[in-house]
Amino acid sequence: MGRQPCCDKLGVKKGPWTAEEDKKLINFILTNGQCCWRAVPKLAGLRRCGKSCRLRWTNYLRPDLKRGLLTEAEEQLVIDLHARLGNRWSKIAARLPGRTDNEIKNHWNTHIKKKLLKMGIDPVTHQPLTKQPSSSQETSSMPQSGNTHQLKETDADGLPNSSEENSSSSPADAENSSGDESLLLDTICSDDSLMNSLWLDQTPLVDALWDSAPKVENTSNDMAMLTSWEDNCAWFLDCQDFGIHDFGFSCFNDIESNALQTLGLEEKGH
């Protein structure tokens, strides 16, 4: 059963988004909410694929996005989550409100991977790189095998069993139970409360994370979050001319609780 393309390729614009298109999209979403992405381009007056609109919104335009480089703490959390979840970027991103899977994925590929390699850690398996050239080749030349293996051995949703995880008794842990690995994790996870939250599958860990982050501009203040976003998207201020505050911008007023809710739902949903 052949799938139809998500949109007719004819007349669909591709490539970088213009400020004008951004404005149109955000104006539409704020007016109508997120529903039926396929219809969005038409209704919003965009010559874009619905998919493209969704991506643009989720990865770049969402008001609750935290722009800028990942903090040290965020990076460490990503490393640790990756050790548990593998390349399930959306799951990892769900643990870092304000960050997108794409952003994390890019950051992983461009920064963290190298960092780990420098530290002598295999970014795929999270095992210390072995000296034998053949085995290191093995590990790095089977991109997903390690991860898929890990995934199969974690929960269906890829998250650790709360009770078992604390005692590092998961198979994945057993797999990674070399001294070096625990040393790495110890180094990474020096914050006990943070790690407890993590393994207990509690979203507030991110708050702890942000609180512990040295240069966090938003101290769980949603307006601060908005402000930082506005700082990064000067044009967004223009959108106020469209009457954003009139049509439901309040939906972003309680970003943190929304994020927590969303995360809770997501975990149940997946």
Place this chain on the structure above:
DNA sequence: AACACGGGCAACCGCACGAAT
């Protein structure tokens, strides 16, 4: 100053999955 190269990031592509019909 000009060119080549590499890194970083935004965006696209194709597949998978779940809901709806």
Place this chain on the structure above:
DNA sequence: CATTCGTGCGGTTGCCCGTGT
């Protein structure tokens, strides 16, 4: 139950920009 549709996800690509020669 089979099929269709919409969406989400992960991998990959391509462009832009900074740096080195």
